[in-house]
Amino acid sequence: MDDQVRTRRTDTSGTCPEPPSDAVKRLLPWLVAVAYFMESLDTTILNTAVPVIAKAMDVPPLSMKAVLASYTLSLAIFIPISGWMADRFGTRRVFAGAIGLFTLASLLAGLSQNMYMLIACRILQGCGGAMMVPVGRLTLVRTFDRTEFIRILSLVTIPGWIGPVIGPTVGGFMVAHLHWSFIFFVNVPIGILGLILVARYLPDYREEKRPPDIKGFLLFGAGVALMSYVLEIFGEHILTPSQTIALLAVSVALILAYGYHSLRTRWPLLELGLFRIRTFRISVSGSFFTRLGVGGVPFLLPLLYQIPLGFTPMQSGLLIMPQAIGGILAKLALSRILDRLGYRNMLTSNTIILGALLMLFATVGPYTPVWLIVLQASLYGAFSSLQYTTMNSMAYADMDQHKTSSAGSIASTAQELSISFGIAAAGLITAFFIPEHAPSREKAMMGFGLHEAFIVLGIMTILSTFIFAGLKREDGERVVHRSQVRMNRGYR
Structure with a gap:
C-alpha cells in the first residue's frame, strides 16, 4: 500500500501535481476534522429537538422518525459512490462540493415549513455527508505515510467523539432559548470555513x-x-396489507438483482464477494443486526425523557451527554480488554450486556432518581462504544490491504442502513404497543409504547449474539493492538 501511495504522488499521469507542502500537511488534518465534526454533530444535535419540532409542525412525535432515518438512509445509498467520485473528479472538487451541499442543505432545513420539506433537506444533507468523511479519509491516506497515518487519524477522529458529547446539549439549549432552526443553522459558518480551507489547502488526488x-x-x-419507505409507513394504515407485501417483495427483488449483478460485473458498486471472508461476513452481518436493535435508541431516549418524564429539551440533552462521555472513556480501555478477552468472547458477552442495559430503560419512570438515569446512560454508552469499535475493527482482521477500501464501503453502507432501519423499527414497535383508540397518542406513551419498545429492542440486540458465536477464539489477533485506531469513529 505504501508503494502504491508513493507511486500515485509521483506518477506523471497527475494524480497529484506536486507533493503537499509542510503547511498543507499541518492543516489538512484539521480540515478533515471539520467534516468529522459536522457529520457527528448533525447525527446527535437533532435528537433532543424531535418533540419540539413535531409540535411546531403539528405532527405526532413518532412521525419524526422519518426525519432521522432519511439522513442515514441517504448516507447508505451515496457512500458507495464516494470513492469513484473522488477518483473521477478529484478529491478537492468532490470534498468541496460535499461540504457545500451539506451546508446549503442545512440552511434549507432550518427554513423548512413542514415535515416533508425537512425530510427532503435531510436527504440532501446525507448526500453531502456521504462524500465528506470517506473522501477526507482517502485524502489523508494518500498524503501521509503509514508511520504518520495512525497518529493523524487519531487526531482527526477526536471531533467525532466531541460531537455526540455536545450535540444533544447544544440542541437542547437552542430549542429552549432560540429556535429549533438554529440546530441546522449552526452548520453554516462551519461549512463556510471548511470551503475556504479546502480551496487553499486540500490536495487534489485522482486515480x-x-x-x-x-x-x-x-x-x-x-x-x-x-x-425503508415501507418500514416507515408500516402500521400507519396508508397501504393495504397486500400493497405492503407487494412493495416489500419488489424491494427484496431489487436488492437480490443487485447482488446477482455485482457478482457478474468487473467494477461493482459494492464488492459483495468479500462476504466469502468469514470474519468480514460475521462482523458486518452481526453489526447490522445489532444496530437494528440499538439504532433507534437516539430517537427513543429524548422521547422518553421529555414526554413521560417531563424534562425540558435542555435537561434531556444533559441526560444524554453521559452516554457519549461513557463511550469516550470506554475507548481508552478497549485495547486492554480485547487483549484479555479476544474478539469472540468480547462480542458475545458485550452484546448480551448491551441488550440487558437497553431493556433496563423500560424501568425508567417519573419517580426514577436522576442519578440512576445518569448511571444507566453512562453504562449504556460505555458498552455500546465497546461494541461498535470492536465490530468495526473485526471487519479488517483477515482483509488484504488492497481490499480495505472496498471493505470499508460495505461496512459503512451496512452500518448506515441498519441505523435507518433501526429508527424505523423503533417507531413501529412503539406505535404497536400504543392503544389505537387512546385519547392522546402522545400521552399514551406515558403508559404504553416506549417501555415495551426498549424491551423488544433489547431482545433483538441479544439475539445477534448467535452471529458472533461463529467467530473462532483466535480471530482478530492481528488487529487487537490497533483496533481503536482502525475504525475509531465507531461510537455512532
Missing part, C-alpha cells in the same frame, strides 16, 4: 478512470429506499 456502476447504483438505491 485512473474506471466506469461507474450506474446499473448497480440504481438497483441498490431503489431497493433500499423502497424497503
Whole structure:
C-alpha cells in the first residue's frame, strides 16, 4: 500500500501535481476534522429537538422518525459512490462540493415549513455527508505515510467523539432559548470555513478512470429506499396489507438483482464477494443486526425523557451527554480488554450486556432518581462504544490491504442502513404497543409504547449474539493492538 501511495504522488499521469507542502500537511488534518465534526454533530444535535419540532409542525412525535432515518438512509445509498467520485473528479472538487451541499442543505432545513420539506433537506444533507468523511479519509491516506497515518487519524477522529458529547446539549439549549432552526443553522459558518480551507489547502488526488456502476447504483438505491419507505409507513394504515407485501417483495427483488449483478460485473458498486471472508461476513452481518436493535435508541431516549418524564429539551440533552462521555472513556480501555478477552468472547458477552442495559430503560419512570438515569446512560454508552469499535475493527482482521477500501464501503453502507432501519423499527414497535383508540397518542406513551419498545429492542440486540458465536477464539489477533485506531469513529 505504501508503494502504491508513493507511486500515485509521483506518477506523471497527475494524480497529484506536486507533493503537499509542510503547511498543507499541518492543516489538512484539521480540515478533515471539520467534516468529522459536522457529520457527528448533525447525527446527535437533532435528537433532543424531535418533540419540539413535531409540535411546531403539528405532527405526532413518532412521525419524526422519518426525519432521522432519511439522513442515514441517504448516507447508505451515496457512500458507495464516494470513492469513484473522488477518483473521477478529484478529491478537492468532490470534498468541496460535499461540504457545500451539506451546508446549503442545512440552511434549507432550518427554513423548512413542514415535515416533508425537512425530510427532503435531510436527504440532501446525507448526500453531502456521504462524500465528506470517506473522501477526507482517502485524502489523508494518500498524503501521509503509514508511520504518520495512525497518529493523524487519531487526531482527526477526536471531533467525532466531541460531537455526540455536545450535540444533544447544544440542541437542547437552542430549542429552549432560540429556535429549533438554529440546530441546522449552526452548520453554516462551519461549512463556510471548511470551503475556504479546502480551496487553499486540500490536495487534489485522482486515480485512473474506471466506469461507474450506474446499473448497480440504481438497483441498490431503489431497493433500499423502497424497503425503508415501507418500514416507515408500516402500521400507519396508508397501504393495504397486500400493497405492503407487494412493495416489500419488489424491494427484496431489487436488492437480490443487485447482488446477482455485482457478482457478474468487473467494477461493482459494492464488492459483495468479500462476504466469502468469514470474519468480514460475521462482523458486518452481526453489526447490522445489532444496530437494528440499538439504532433507534437516539430517537427513543429524548422521547422518553421529555414526554413521560417531563424534562425540558435542555435537561434531556444533559441526560444524554453521559452516554457519549461513557463511550469516550470506554475507548481508552478497549485495547486492554480485547487483549484479555479476544474478539469472540468480547462480542458475545458485550452484546448480551448491551441488550440487558437497553431493556433496563423500560424501568425508567417519573419517580426514577436522576442519578440512576445518569448511571444507566453512562453504562449504556460505555458498552455500546465497546461494541461498535470492536465490530468495526473485526471487519479488517483477515482483509488484504488492497481490499480495505472496498471493505470499508460495505461496512459503512451496512452500518448506515441498519441505523435507518433501526429508527424505523423503533417507531413501529412503539406505535404497536400504543392503544389505537387512546385519547392522546402522545400521552399514551406515558403508559404504553416506549417501555415495551426498549424491551423488544433489547431482545433483538441479544439475539445477534448467535452471529458472533461463529467467530473462532483466535480471530482478530492481528488487529487487537490497533483496533481503536482502525475504525475509531465507531461510537455512532
